[in-house]
Amino acid sequence: MVYVQNLELRTPNLLTSGEVSDLESRYPRGMTSAEIVGVFSSRGIKFSEATLRKYVQQGLLPRSQRVGQKGKHKGSKGIYPVSTIRQINEIKRLMAMDYTIEEIQTQFAFVDGEIEELKQLIDTIMGKLEQSSQSAEGGLVATTVLKQMNEAKFSAGELIEQLELIVRQIRERAHIARDAV
Secondary structure: OHHHHHHHHHOOOOOOHHHHHHHHHHOOOOEOHHHHHHHHHOOOOOOOHHHHHHHHHOOOOOOOEEEEOOOOOOOEEEEEOOHHHHHHHHHHHHHHOOOOHHHHHHHOOOOHHHHHHHHHHHHHHHHHHHHHHHHOOOOHHHHHHHHHHHHHHHHHHHHHHHHHHHHHHHHHHHHHHHHHO
């Protein structure tokens, strides 16, 4: 009980799961680094763009995707998957529990960014396949292709769920092993 109270004293401003879910629904296309930093700084949590870049370099967070901006000479901006918020929140929680960045990297198998990238890649591929199949002739071929696409979507969903389950199990075992020490 004392440990839980100490943890709450060190992490009073972390986002709740509901707050993270709300952000995920409000920013379905992702967030800029400034928006991500703003979420945490508005809660009094120390987090900077330099720290964000450091976490990306260390493999704790996914890389941003460059998205062009409309207008002449506007260039592009980096957009991070909104799930990055959840990952930063978890990193901050673990650090409050006295885990080092190195321990977080090794013991918690931070592949959330890669899993998120895999989801996005699958969505992109399925979208392109759907567009291509709509332009194809109808009939039996179209029915077969549609069935195969649905099976592929289902299999991809199962793969993602299985990977997320493995990550959760690794994290739970790491917590148990550390608590036993």
